[in-house]
Structures are given as structure tokens and as C-alpha cells.
Amino acid sequence: MSTNETGFGCPLPIGRHSRVLLAHGGGGQLTSQLLEQLFIPAFRNDALAERHDGARLSMGGATVAFSTDSFVVRPLFFAGGDIGTLAVNGTVNDLAMCGARPQYLSCGFIIEEGLALEVLERVVDSMRLAAAAAGVALVTGDTKVVDRGKGDGLYINTAGIGLIEHGLVVAPSSVRAGDLIILSGDIGRHGMAVMAAREGLEFESAIESDCAPVAAPVLDLLEAGVEVHCLRDLTRGGLASALVEIAEASRLQLAIDETAVAVRDDVRGACEILGFDPMYVANEGRFIALVPETGADLAMRVLARHEVSRAAVLIGRVGAAPEGLVTLRSRIGATRVVDRLSGEQLPRIC
Amino acid sequence: MKFIDEYRDGDAAAGFARALARITTRPWTLMEVCGGQTHAIVKFGVDELLPKGVTLVHGPGCPVCVTPLELIEKALIIASRPEVTFCSFGDMLRVPGLSTDLLSVKAAGADVRIVYSPLDAVELARTLPDREVVFFAVGFETTAPANAMAVFQAARHQLANFSMLVSHVLVPPAMEALLSAEGSRVQGFLAAGHVCTVMGFTEYEPLAAKYKVPIVVTGFEPLDILQGVYMCVKQLEGGRAEVENQYARAVRRQGNVPAQQLVRQMFEVVPRKWRGVGEIPASGLGLRAEYRRFDAEVRFDLENTHADEPPECLSGLIMQGRMKPHECPAFGTSCTPEHPLGATMVSSEGACAAYYRYRRVRVDTVSTGN
Amino acid sequence: MCLAIPGRIVTIDGVDPMLRSGKVDFAGIQKRVNLSYVPEARVGDYVLVHVGFAISTVDESEAAQVFEYLKAMGDLTEIEEPPS
Numbered sequence: 084m085s086t087n088e089t090g091f092g093c094p095l096p097i098g099r100h101s102r103v104l105l106a107h108g109g110g111g112q113l114t115s116q117l118l119e120q121l122f123i124p125a126f127r128n129d130a131l132a133e134r135h136d137g138a139r140l141s142m143g144g145a146t147v148a149f150s151t152d153s154f155v156v157r158p159l160f161f162a163g164g165d166i167g168t169l170a171v172n173g174t175v176n177d178l179a180m181c182g183a184r185p186q187y188l189s190c191g192f193i194i195e196e197g198l199a200l201e202v203l204e205r206v207v208d209s210m211r212l213a214a215a216a217a218g219v220a221l222v223t224g225d226t227k228v229v230d231r232g233k234g235d236g237l238y239i240n241t242a243g244i245g246l247i248e249h250g251l252v253v254a255p256s257s258v259r260a261g262d263l264i265i266l267s268g269d270i271g272r273h274g275m276a277v278m279a280a281r282e283g284l285e286f287e288s289a290i291e292s293d294c295a296p297v298a299a300p301v302l303d304l305l306e307a308g309v310e311v312h313c314l315r316d317l318t319r320g321g322l323a324s325a326l327v328e329i330a331e332a333s334r335l336q337l338a339i340d341e342t343a344v345a346v347r348d349d350v351r352g353a354c355e356i357l358g359f360d361p362m363y364v365a366n367e368g369r370f371i372a373l374v375p376e377t378g379a380d381l382a383m384r385v386l387a388r389h390e391v392s393r394a395a396v397l398i399g400r401v402g403a404a405p406e407g408l409v410t411l412r413s414r415i416g417a418t419r420v421v422d423r424l425s426g427e428q429l430p431r432i433c
Numbered sequence: 434m435k436f437i438d439e440y441r442d443g444d445a446a447a448g449f450a451r452a453l454a455r456i457t458t459r460p461w462t463l464m465e466v467c468g469g470q471t472h473a474i475v476k477f478g479v480d481e482l483l484p485k486g487v488t489l490v491h492g493p494g495c496p497v498c499v500t501p502l503e504l505i506e507k508a509l510i511i512a513s514r515p516e517v518t519f520c521s522f523g524d525m526l527r528v529p530g531l532s533t534d535l536l537s538v539k540a541a542g543a544d545v546r547i548v549y550s551p552l553d554a555v556e557l558a559r560t561l562p563d564r565e566v567v568f569f570a571v572g573f574e575t576t577a578p579a580n581a582m583a584v585f586q587a588a589r590h591q592l593a594n595f596s597m598l599v600s601h602v603l604v605p606p607a608m609e610a611l612l613s614a615e616g617s618r619v620q621g622f623l624a625a626g627h628v629c630t631v632m633g634f635t636e637y638e639p640l641a642a643k644y645k646v647p648i649v650v651t652g653f654e655p656l657d658i659l660q661g662v663y664m665c666v667k668q669l670e671g672g673r674a675e676v677e678n679q680y681a682r683a684v685r686r687q688g689n690v691p692a693q694q695l696v697r698q699m700f701e702v703v704p705r706k707w708r709g710v711g712e713i714p715a716s717g718l719g720l721r722a723e724y725r726r727f728d729a730e731v732r733f734d735l736e737n738t739h740a741d742e743p744p745e746c747l748s749g750l751i752m753q754g755r756m757k758p759h760e761c762p763a764f765g766t767s768c769t770p771e772h773p774l775g776a777t778m779v780s781s782e783g784a785c786a787a788y789y790r791y792r793r794v795r796v797d798t799v800s801t802g803n
Numbered sequence: 804m805c806l807a808i809p810g811r812i813v814t815i816d817g818v819d820p821m822l823r824s825g826k827v828d829f830a831g832i833q834k835r836v837n838l839s840y841v842p843e844a845r846v847g848d849y850v851l852v853h854v855g856f857a858i859s860t861v862d863e864s865e866a867a868q869v870f871e872y873l874k875a876m877g878d879l880t881e882i883e884e885p886p887s
Contacts, residue, residue, distance in 0.1 A: 102540050279832075284549050287826075287833040342443075349831030351434060355808045356829055356852070357549070358523075360476075415446040415655045417478020429523030430549055432576065432854050433468055433495060433805045434830045436809035436849060436861055445873055452876045469805055522854070550855030552837065575805045578840055579856045585821065627807045630851060630859045656869050681865040683807075683851050689858055692840040 108155075112423045114320075134332045135254045136177040136315065139247065148183030150174055151242035159202065159236055161280040163272070163291025166239055167209030169367060172296050173318070174243040175217045179298035180314040180370065182253035182305055183245030185217060190224040193238040196231040206237065217296035219243065249305050255332035257312040262401040263379045264337060265372045267297065267392040269345040270322050274364035275353040284357065284430060290349050295368030300389040304372065309382045313373040316366075320424065323362040325371055326409045327423050337409045339399035339421070358431035362411075363424050373401060436682070440654030441477070449659035450482040453666060460486035461669050462618050463662060464611075466604060467625035468495030469653050477655045487666060490619065490757070493607055493707065500571055500600045501706040503740040505530040508598055509538055511567050511733050518544045518561060520554035521569040531740060551576075551583035551597075558587065558595035567729045570597040575627040577601055577718060578692035581699040584720065584727050596729040601718035602705055604628050605636040610713045612644045621665040623651040623658065626680040631696075633688025637676045645674040652680040699724055758785040807853035809861050810836070812846050827852055 107113045123131055130138035137150030152173040159166045171188065178185040190210070194203065214221050251257070272293040279288045297316060304311055313333070315325040322344065330337045346354075346361045354361050368391055374382050379397065386392040409421040465471060471491045474480055480489055493499050509530050512519035519535070526536040526547065539545035544564075548554050554568035570580040580597065587595045604625055611617055624637060629650045637648045647668035651661030661679040668675060678684055696718070705717025720728045730736050758764050764785060810827035817823040820839055827836040827850065834855070841850055841857045850857035 102537065284547075285834075289831065347831075348434065352810075352828075352830030352832040355434065355437065356832065356834060358806050413477045414441050415443045415477050415479070415482065417481035419476065419478050429526055430547055431524045431806060432522040432572070433524050434809070435811075436866060439866075440869065445870065448873050448876075452873070467805070550837075552855055573805065575807070575853055575858065578858065579837075579854045582821075582837065582839065582856070627805050627851070627853060627858070630807070660869055660872060679869075681868060682862050683859045685859075689840055691842060692858060695840075 108319075115423060133254050133256065134328070136180040137183070139181055139252070139254070146247040148178045148181035148245045148247055149242070150177035150181070151240065152177060153238065153240040155235065155238050156277060157235055158277070158280045159206065161292055162276045162289075164276075164294035164367070165206055165209050166237060167206035168213045168294050170239040170241045171210050171213035171217060171219070171221075172294055172367060174241040175219055175296045175298055176316040176368075176370070178243050178245040179296075179301040180253070180316050181245070181247065182249060182251060182301065182311060182314065183247045184302055185219050185243055185245040185296075185298050187245075188214065188219050188221045188241050188243045190221055191240040192224070192226045193240075194226065194228050195236050196228055198236050202236070206239075213296070217298060251305070251311060253311055253314055255313050255329050258329065258333040258335055258373050258401055259312065259375065260335060260401050260403040261376055262312055262373045263376050263397055264326075264339070264399040264401065265374065265379070265382060265386070266322065266344065266396055266398045267300070267370050267372070267386060268293070268368075268394045269347050269350070270317065270366055270369060271346055271350040271354060271361040271364040273367040274319075274321070275350050275359075277365070278353065278357065286353065286356065288349055288353060290347075290353065293366055293368035295391045297368060297370050297391055300386050300392040301370070301372075303385050303389065304382055307381060307385045309378045309385065310375055311372055311378075311382075312375065314370055316370040318367065319365045321361070321363040321365060322369075322371070323360075323409070323421050324423055326421060329371075329373070330409045331407045333401075334406045336402040336405055336407070337399060338402055339409065339411045341411050341413050343396055343398040345394065345396060358433075359428050362421065363428055371398075437654060440652070440656040442656065445656055446479075446482060446659055449656065449663055450484075453482075453487065453659070453663050454484045456663075456670055457484045457486050457666055458670060460488070461620050461666055462488045462490060463621045463623060463665055464490050464492045464619040465623040465651070465658070465661075466492040466608065467623075467628070467653075469627070470623060470625070470651065470658060471495075473653050473655060474658060479655050479658050482659065483662065487662065489662070492611070492619075492622075499602055499607075499707040500525075500528065501708045502530060503706065503738070504598070504600045505534075506740045507730065507733075507735045507738060508535065508569055509533060510735065510738070511598060511729060512538050512543050512545050514565070514733075516565050518546060518557060518564040518566045519569070520546050520548045520557060520566060522549075522571065523547045525569055525571055551579050552586065555583050555586050555590075555592070555595060558592050559590060562594060564594060565732075566595050568595070568597045570599045570601065572601055573604055573625065573628050574601075574632045574696075575625075575630065577696045577700065578631060578689070581692075581695040584699045584724055585695060587727055588724065596727050596732045597720070598729040599700075599719055600705075601700065602707065603702070603716050603718065605640060606713050606716035607707065608637075609640060609644075610716075612640065612646065619646070621646055621669055622648045623661045623665065624648050624676075626650055626652040626657070626684060629678075629680070629684045629688065631689050631692050633686050634676055634678060634684065635686060641674050641676050647674050648676045650676070650678045650680050650684050652683065761785070805853060807851040807858060809849050809851055810834075811849050812838070812844055812857075815844075815846055827857070 107117050137148045140147050154166050154170045156166050175185045276290045276292040317325050326337050386395040410418050411421050412418050527534055535545050558566035634650050641648045647665050649661045649664045664677050700718040701721050702715050703717050703719040704714045706712045725731055810829040813826045813828045815825040823838045825838050826833045836852050837856045841860055844860050849861035851859045
């Protein structure tokens with residue numbers, strides 16, 4: 084068996100995938116590669132360069148936020164929500180992360196031939212309720228049907244616009260060393276709720292997706308005068324990916340304390356069985372807020388007034404160096420670097 | 434979570450760290466055999482709590498990492514067949530073969546499914562009689578009882594459409610190969626706690642005696658690892674070389690007898706190639722003749738298919754404990770989890786992946802400001 | 804080797820030892836687990852589960868030994884034992 088000890092050439096690596104993998108949509112390293120190497124260079128402009136959840140734009144004197152999101156979740160229905168609730172809240176939350184008041188959504192349906200109309204009706208009803216709860220109107224849309232076998236049942240895209248009524252630039256570029264990092268609640272519920280419903284990995288659980296609109300607490304923060312520097316909702320890729328994105332975009336260091344991050348017992352149980360790290364599990368109703376230290380107390384009080392952010396906690400602080408890194412102090416007191424995942428987490432045995 | 438959280442207690446961890454510092458008078462190099470232990474060490478930063486002189490090197494304890502390239506190639510051939518539903522644990526999906534991996538093959542349209550248990554694959558075979566269901570039976574002794582039960586149930590249900598691609602490896606022969614290799618600098622072992630849960634630890638007694646190395650059966654939580662290291666160092670400092678059991682809440686000396694019995698009934702000991710290490714005699718498990726009809730290599734006529742390991746990947750040296758991931762020039766540059774050169778970078782257990790995910794930048798260059 | 808998680812047996816079904824299975828609870832999650840390899844286990848016992856199989860019962864008296872060991876070394880004096 085040759086184990087080369089005398090030096091070696093670095094061969095061309097296997098990757099530079101010629102085909103798109105599931106991992107390219109996972110919110111981790113490969114998604115980032117696709118963005119950096121394909122999309123951003125192709126459409127180059129200032130708004131894209133911010134690399135934030137939504138674009139902050141000036142139009143005729145007003146400042147608006149504009150965002151889009153597509154929903155391909157399988158199964159379509161899971162504890163605590165469905166693809167419809169996700170579709171509305173996902174875009175509502177992206178707009179909220181720009182510090183905007185979400186107002187109007189568009190919606191595109193791509194439906195697989197053969198989908199039961201009753202399923203579509205349930206999804207649309209969920210969307211109606213979610214839009215009402217979030218205070219947004221669905222004002223335009225589109226419907227396409229694809230051949231049987233080409234769809235997974237149903238895909239939905241939503242896009243949204245909202246008004247930015249304050250003068251702050253809520254984006255990674257506003258983050259400063261010394262800022263504190265607030266997490267709006269416990270993590271991991273959505274990803275594990277979906278996992279529990281997925282064939283082959285079934286387990287009985289009471290875990291429900293945390294899918295919810297978060298615009299209300301965010302707008303309240305802004306109205307209360309908290310100088311919010313940055314917001315990011317935690318979706319696929321989890322808390323870890325959101326932190327890494329902000330660290331990289333702001334070129335600052337984010338230092339997190341593991342013991343401060345709350346994970347419900349049953350979510351932990353589900354993660355342990357499958358070998359998942361809750362830091363990377365998807366959420367749909369959680370966000371992080373980076374605020375100056377002086378504003379943290381007020382921010383926590385404001386967040387406590389809203390059900391969805393009642394359990395908000397301080398999880399860390401922004402430092403100047405090392406640039407672009409997220410560090411985590413583990414519960415046994417040692418420190419490690421938190422990176423993006425490469426690809427999605429897969430259940431493991433080892 | 435009971436029987437997990439207690440063993441992640443920070444104060445107790447600090448207590449072990451202090452005790453270790455007190456008894457360590459010389460440098461010692463220990464190997465933790467199991468990838469799950471490597472994962473925990475890097476994730477919780479256990480090695481940061483060790484005194485300067487105590488070094489942990491990472492052993493070949495990842496069945497994913499040691500599965501020979503040849504077997505990955507066979508898996509890819511089988512999975513690509515249109516009539517096959519290929520079932521695997523998630524760990525194997527990103528392990529690189531010569532030019533591709535199971536995840537990419539899935540992306541190209543193959544019916545590759547992740548299962549949690551081998552019995553899920555058996556169930557699929559029952560519910561999909563028109564498909565050839567193949568299960569990738571990878572693992573150390575820990576997983577052998579589950580795989581044995583899968584074959585047992587397939588036989589009992591007389592399933593004609595179920596087979597297993599077997600890549601089982603055994604730990605003690607690998608440890609012996611490591612110990613007898615020239616240049617081995619390992620002075621003590623933390624043996625794999627879950628392997629020993631099944632097999633017990635009598636097999637390690639002759640190894641400890643012959644090679645004069647302490648072997649401590651160790652669990653997977655930070656306190657387990659710290660206590661295991663402490664017990665090992667204590668032996669080394671005292672000039673002893675015995676087998677001790679740190680993981681007594683799970684491991685008994687004789688192991689799990691009913692599990693061992695079913696494994697012996699379905700499998701026999703065979704020579705196996707280990708990726709990055711080479712062929713080790715009597716180091717694996719293969720299906721017995723009377724169950725050979727469930728052997729996917731036979732069913733798909735791949736027994737004579739061979740593939741050679743590429744020389745560039747140094748994961749062999751890493752698995753033998755002779756190099757640390759960040760010492761490999763390819764680490765983090767041409768070899769990353771997105772484009773791995775070898776299985777140690779892909780496997781969630783692999784030393785390189787654990788380092789990449791939780792370390793990448795050396796933490797002593799990080800100012801944590803804490 | 805590998806991921807084996809402790810859980811509490813909630814129900815046991817199956818008379819045939821080879822088909823003995825049950826529901827095991829992991830902090831509120833329940834999963835069906837094969838119990839063929841732990842014939843001595845009873846409802847309420849904790850077992851270690853790997854790929855859907857219980858491979859061992861958790862010996863609760865041994866479980867405390869990690870802390871007793873520390874105490875004996877004098878390194879856990881100021882701290883209370885973690886809640887069990």
C-alpha cells in the first residue's frame with residue numbers, strides 16, 4: 084500500500100462539480116461558492132454587494148426593501164406549518180431583516196401535474212392566514228404546471244417589498260466591534276420538525292416548526308430607538324451559517340458562548356440520534372440582532388414584549404480580530420472556530 | 434439529556450484538567466482510536482485542556498475512512514444501476530471514489546437513499562419487491578450486530594431482492610498493525626467505547642501485554658475522554674500497561690454476548706483492505722457461505738473488480754497517527770470538504786474533517802477577547 | 804465506535820426475542836428500537852442505541868463513577884454533583 088512519504092504533487096481535486104448538487108442549495112459552503120462565483124459576478128451591483136437578505140433600494144424618494152425566496156420543502160406539510168406558511172413568512176422575515184415594514188408580496192406557484200387540488204387549497208389557505216397575521220397583502224402572482232415527475236408536488240416562490248421608515252443602514256457593514264449579539268429564541272425546531280416527517284427517519288415527537296413572522300419585534304426595536312446594526316434571520320444553515328455570513332461580510336469577529344444558546348430538550352434528542360449539530364439546523368422564526376452595547380438592555384426589553392422573541396438571549400459579542408471568524412466557547416471552556424458546513428448535514432452513524 | 438449532559442460539565446472538566454497537570458511529568462503520545470472520540474475532542478476542544486506534554490493523535494477509527502477505494506467503486510457501480518435502490522448511512526455519501534461519490538451519483542439520477550438503520554433497508558426490500566435493494570453495510574464491530582440482524586430478517590422473510598455490500602472492519606487487528614509498524618510513536622490507547630460495548634475488552638489484554646501499552650476503554654463525552662486520558666497517563670507515569678475500563682456504564686468485560694452470537698452466525702472473519710493502511714489479515718467480516726446469496730459483490734458479479742488507491746492522499750499517515758491533518762500540505766487548500774482528496778476529509782468522523790470544521794485557523798492565533 | 808445515544812425504554816413489544824422491539828425516549832423524542840440484544844432490559848431502563856438497536860443497558864451505578872473518581876482525587880470538592 085503506497086502511502087506517499089517522499090512528497091507529492093497536489094492533484095486536481097475531484098470537485099468543480101459539473102452538476103448541481105443538493106448541497107448547492109444547503110446554505111453552506113457550496114451555496115456560497117455558487118453565489119460568489121456565478122451569480123454575484125454576473126449581476127454585479129451595489130445592492131448585491133451588501134450580501135444581505137434583501138436589497139435596500141432608493142426609489143422616487145422612498146427607501147424600499149426588496150427580497151425573494153423560494154420554497155421547496157419536502158414534505159409539504161409538517162408539524163407547525165406547511166410550504167405555504169413558509170412561503171409567506173420567509174419573505175416577510177427577509178424584509179424585516181432589512182429593517183423594513185413588509186407590505187406587499189408576489190407569489191409564483193410551480194405545481195406538479197397530478198397534485199390533489201385539496202392539497203393546493205390547504206396551502207393557499209395557510210398562506211392567507213399567514214399573510215393576515217403578518218399584515219401583508221398578496222397582490223400579484225403566477226401559476227405554472229409541470230409534467231408529472233418533475234416537481235415534488237409543489238414549489239412556491241414569493242417576492243416582497245416593504246418600506247424602510249428609518250434612516251439606519253441595517254446591514255453587516257454597520258456592525259462594529261463591541262456590539263452585542265442577541266438571539267431571539269431557541270434553535271433547531273424547524274429542521275427537526277421536517278426531519279421527523281421525512282420518510283425513513285421517522286421518530287415521534289412533539290417538535291413543531293417555529294415558522295412565524297418576526298417583523299413585529301424588529302419594527303418595535305427600530306421604533307423604540309434601538310440603533311440596530313444588523314439583523315439576520317436563521318433559515319437553512321442555521322445559527323452558525325448566519326453568524327459566519329455576518330462575520331465575513333463585516334470582516335469582524337463574532338465570539339459566541341455555547342452555553343447561552345438555547346436548544347429545547349426534544350430538539351437536542353432528535354439532533355443527538357441523527358448526529359446533527361443544532362447550530363446548523365434550519366429555523367423559520369428566529370433571528371439574530373447585532374446592537375451596540377448601550378442599546379442591548381432596551382433591545383432585550385422590547386423583544387420580551389413579543390411572543391416570538393420572548394425568550395431572547397445574549398449569546399456573544401463582536402470583536403475586531405481575527406477578521407471574518409466566528410469563535411465559540413464550548414461548554415467545557417475551550418474555544419473553537421465555527422465555519423459554514425460544506426453541504427447539508429446528513430444523518431450519521433459514526 | 435440524561436447520561437450525556439453530566440459528562441459535558443465544565444467544572445468537572447476543569448477538575449480533570451487540573452488532576453492531569455498534577456500527574457504528568459513527561460511527554461506522552463496517546464491515540465484515540467475512534468472517530469467519534471476525535472469528533473468530540475475537536476468539537477469541545479478537549480485537547481486544549483490537556484497539559485502541554487500530552488498529545489492525542491487520531492487513529493483509524495472511522496469505518497468510512499478505512500473503507501477501501503475499491504469498495505467505494507463497487508458501491509458506485511451498483512448504485513448506478515437503474516434497477517437498484519441503494520441504501521446507505523449518511524456518512525458514506527460524500528466519500529470520494531476515483532472520480533465521483535454517491536451524492537453525485539444521486540444527483541445524476543440514481544436511486545440512493547439514506548437510512549438510519551439497516552432494518553429500514555430490509556423494510557424497503559419488502560415494500561418494493563420490484564427493486565433490487567442493496568444496503569451498504571459499513572462499520573466496526575459496533576454496527577455488526579445490526580447488520581447481522583438485517584441479514585437474519587432478510588433470510589427469515591426469504592427476500593430475493595435484498596443484498597448487502599459488506600465493508601466491516603475489526604479494531605484489534607488494526608491496533609496490532611499500528612503497534613507493530615515501524616515508527617509508531619503511540620504510547621497508550623483510548624480504545625473505542627462502543628466497539629467494546631459489543632465486543633467487550635478481552636481482546637485487548639494480549640495486546641497490552643505484548644506491546645506494553647496501556648489501553649483504556651473510553652467513552653465519547655468530554656469527561657469520558659478526559660478521564661480516559663487521565664487513567665492512561667497515570668498508568669504510563671507508573672510504568673504500567675494494563676487494560677482498564679473508563680466507560681463502565683456501558684461496557685462489560687465480556688461485552689454483549691447475544692449480539693456477538695448473531696454476528697458469528699451470519700459473518701466470518703476475513704482479511705480486509707484498509708484505505709490508507711493496506712491489507713490486514715483477519716481484520717474484517719464477510720458473510721458466511723450459507724448467507725452468500727445476500728452478498729452484493731456476488732449478486733452483481735463484482736468479486737473480481739479491483740481499484741488502486743491514489744498515492745496523493747496522505748490520510749493513511751493521518752489514520753496511523755503519524756501526521757496531524759493541518760500538517761498535510763493539502764489540508765484546507767486542495768483538500769477541503771467540498772473537494773476532498775480522501776475519506777478523512779469527508780467523513781464527519783474523519784480527523785481531517787473534524788479539524789476543518791472546528792479548527793481551520795489555529796486557535797492559538799485567535800484572540801477571543803474572553 | 805460510533806454514535807450510540809442513551810434513551811429510556813418506554814414500551815416493549817414482541818415475545819420472539821429476535822423481534823423484540825420497543826419505544827425508546829430521548830429527551831422527548833420517541834423512536835422504535837430493536838431490543839433483541841438487551842433481553843434483560845425492562846421498561847424504565849436506559850439503553851444505548853446505535854442505528855436503531857439497543858447494544859447495551861446503561862449501568863446507572865457505574866454512571867456516577869466518573870464523578871466519584873474526581874471526588875476521590877479531590878478535584879470536585881467545591882462543586883455539587885450534577886443533577887442526575
